[in-house]
Each structure stands twice: as structure tokens, then as C-alpha cells.
Amino acid sequence: MPLLIRNGEIVTSTDRYVADIFIADETVTAIGPSLPAPGGTEVIDATGKLVFPGFIDPHVHIHLPFMGTFAKDDYRTASTAALVGGTTTLIEMCCPSRGEDAMEQYRIWKAKAAGLSACDYTFHMAVTRYDAATEAQLREIVADGTASFKIFLSYKNFFGVDDGEMYQTLKLARELGVIVTAHCENAELVSRLQQELIAAGKTGPEWHEPSRPEVVEAEGTTRFATFLETTGATGYVVHLSCEPALQAALAARARGVKIAVESVLPHFLLDKTYAAREGVEGLKYVMSPPLREKRNQAVLWAALEAGEIDTVGTDHCPFDLEQKLLGKDAFTLIPNGIPGLEDRVNLMYTYGVSRGGLSLNRFVDALSTRAAKLFGLYPRKGEIAVGSDADLVVYDPAYRGAISAKTQHMNCDYSGFEGVAIDGRPDVVTVRGRVQVRGGAFVGEYGHGEFLRRKPPVEGANAG
Numbered sequence: 001m002p003l004l005i006r007n008g009e010i011v012t013s014t015d016r017y018v019a020d021i022f023i024a025d026e027t028v029t030a031i032g033p034s035l036p037a038p039g040g041t042e043v044i045d046a047t048g049k050l051v052f053p054g055f056i057d058p059h060v061h062i063h064l065p066f067m068g069t070f071a072k073d074d075y076r077t078a079s080t081a082a083l084v085g086g087t088t089t090l091i092e093m094c095c096p097s098r099g100e101d102a103m104e105q106y107r108i109w110k111a112k113a114a115g116l117s118a119c120d121y122t123f124h125m126a127v128t129r130y131d132a133a134t135e136a137q138l139r140e141i142v143a144d145g146t147a148s149f150k151i152f153l154s155y156k157n158f159f160g161v162d163d164g165e166m167y168q169t170l171k172l173a174r175e176l177g178v179i180v181t182a183h184c185e186n187a188e189l190v191s192r193l194q195q196e197l198i199a200a201g202k203t204g205p206e207w208h209e210p211s212r213p214e215v216v217e218a219e220g221t222t223r224f225a226t227f228l229e230t231t232g233a234t235g236y237v238v239h240l241s242c243e244p245a246l247q248a249a250l251a252a253r254a255r256g257v258k259i260a261v262e263s264v265l266p267h268f269l270l271d272k273t274y275a276a277r278e279g280v281e282g283l284k285y286v287m288s289p290p291l292r293e294k295r296n297q298a299v300l301w302a303a304l305e306a307g308e309i310d311t312v313g314t315d316h317c318p319f320d321l322e323q324k325l326l327g328k329d330a331f332t333l334i335p336n337g338i339p340g341l342e343d344r345v346n347l348m349y350t351y352g353v354s355r356g357g358l359s360l361n362r363f364v365d366a367l368s369t370r371a372a373k374l375f376g377l378y379p380r381k382g383e384i385a386v387g388s389d390a391d392l393v394v395y396d397p398a399y400r401g402a403i404s405a406k407t408q409h410m411n412c413d414y415s416g417f418e419g420v421a422i423d424g425r426p427d428v429v430t431v432r433g434r435v436q437v438r439g440g441a442f443v444g445e446y447g448h449g450e451f452l453r454r455k456p457p458v459e460g461a462n463a464g
């Protein structure tokens, strides 16, 4: 059924104006004042509401075998949560471990989403080993439309690659026009510091941060940038958490290295004191890079507004409390990660735009448009324009509520943001013209979500 979104305030990464949006089939076909509504058109009154391009979460884990257990979501729960929270496209990390066959795992990851997702999705392919057979598979995977890689400089012997493998991955990426996302921490230093802390009886979750201090992340970021500079590849630092790492990325960018920066939701709002809370509370807040000294939050917000931080993702990674308790006697055994897919848009809107200094245009850019540009989805995604996919979020800025595990759709028995107030929420959400959320509730169809094939070369970093 054609759809007319009437009288909303359209906000993109560059514009802000009141107009109607007409949707036929899967795309936006007209934008303007007082558009006609032919018979059979569903009209949605968006008066007093904001209309955003569907948000894109560039860093999500759904199927994830990690530290001896599996993250809890499947595509049904994750895509429901994404849509209720305004995210219409997610990019999942496909993460085989070092000993596994890349192509076999890629097929498993794709099969977990096929026919089940309610939102659109695509993947970053993790390169966790580099040899001739893997290289041939990576070429096939890129040809299949998965036009971005992920490497881990940390997680030695599991996900991690050594410097030689990083070099080879970047050379291949350069040849294919593929962007490489990277988890930047020094694996050797993390491993040594972990062993020393545990040996000294420092086993609680509050010791996770000291085992991977800010300098360890800054080193990883610097080294990644050096390898980008040497190979000419385009890179993207995932979940950057602190000022020294930011300075490393910006110094590289200033000398012409093509490097984009992502920070993730928890680091804007939470700090390392959360991991020092009593009992299971502290375990909830263990992730890598870890929550930092609070002073970093102001640095991240300022860099976000300035566009120095390109995107905001979540690193959504739901392990439940029983799983978190696997690490109650040693912080090195706590499954890393926190859920956030459902909350990113509302929390960044509330504490960035509504109560902070983040402009609405930069908010849209960082949570949608910039990711679309970096990962080869623009202008199909990340934009409100004639011809773009009709992925739209009609956002109600007058809504008042609070986050709670009791009402969330993510398959996790806690929220790291329990009781935190939100100023606004998505009222209606469409995915390629189909209403998937109405009145804030999921009314969607599973299987409507499509695998998005992306073509290299993707647009380089710093082009936005």
C-alpha cells in the first residue's frame, strides 16, 4: 500500500524542513508540501514529530560464539529490538575463530539471518587468520556483497591476527577497494597485564580496565594507522573509547591516512566505576575496550559534534547474568559485552540532542548517514531523498519514558541503562515502505529484512 507521511519535520545529515513524503513500493517517490493522497494510500500524520532516515548500527553481534558461550539474541529478537529503537539496518560482525574455515562460517552467519530478520542487514567479515585458502575465500565473500573486513589486534590466538596477517589483509583490502574495521588494542600487553593482575589476586571486574589501559588502546590505534599508511588501505577504528586513542587516530588523519572512527554507546554514558559495583552488578559492565575514566566522556561528545568521531555504534553483545557469572572468580573469564541495539538512538538523542550540545544534523549523520557512506550503502540508505529506500523513523520528541530490562526486546535479562530516562522514541518505523513499528510497538513481519549486497570500492574515510 502506498504511504504518505504528512507534515513531519524532516531531518537529514544536512537539512531540516517540514514536508510530506510519499512512498510507493519500497522507495521514496516524492517529497514536498501538501502532496496528494491517491485512493488506497495510508496517511500517517507526523505533525509535531521528527522524520529521520532509518538509523544504521554499524557494529552489532547477534550470533556470537565467544569465551566458551554464545550471545543470547537471534535475528528475531535482535531485529525486533533494532526496529523498536529506530535502527532499520544493522551491520553484524561475522566472526569465525582462528581455527575455523572462513567460508563455512560466513555461510552459517548468513543462514542465521536469512528469512528471519525484520530489518535490513549486512556483514563485516572478520579476518581471523590469513593464508592462501582464506584469501581465496575472502575474495569470494567480497564478490558476494560483503564489502568490509574486521580485524582484531587483541584476543590473541582466538580472533586476533598478528602484524603480518594485518599487513596482508590490508593489502588485499586495498586491492579490492574494501574498508577494514579494526579492534585496536595491543594483544601482548593485554595478555601480560591480565596474567600479572590475576597472579596478584586482583580478580574482580574492576581490574578489567587496568588490564587494558588507555595506552594499550592508543598503541593499537597508532599501529593500525601506521599499517594503513604503509599499505594505502582505508580503515575504520571500532569502539574507540578514550582520548589517547582519539589523538592517535586524529594525528594519522592529519597526515593523510584514510581512517574513520567509531565510538559506541556505552562509552558516552558510562564510566569505569560501574565495573566496580558489588556482586554481579560489576560483571555487567565488562566490555573491551573497557569503560574508562569519566573525563573521557566530554572528549568523546566534543569529538562527535566536531565530526572527528564519524559514527556511533553499539557493539551490541548480549550475554545474560548467568553467563556473566562465569567470570565471578576471574575477570578474564567474564564474557565481554553489553546489550544496546535497542537503546542507541533514544539515548544518543536524549543525552546528545535533547540535553546536550549535539546538533540534530550531526546526530543523523553519526547514527545513519556516515555509516551508509563508509560502508557502501549510500544513498540507498542513510538519506531521505527521492529514489532512496523508504526506511523512515517518525520520532516523537514529546515521549517521556525510561529504559528497563522488563520492557526491552533484546534477549537479555538486564540492561546496563536500567532506569535511565529517555526524551523521545520512534513512533512509526518503516523498512522499504513497510510499517514495522507503529505507536512504538513492533507490528512487523519477520523475513522482510534483506541481506544488503555492497559493491566495492566503498567511499573512502573522511569523505563525509
Ligand SMILES: [Zn+2]
Pocket (backbone or CB within 6 Å): 059, 061, 093, 315
Ligand atoms: Zn564488537
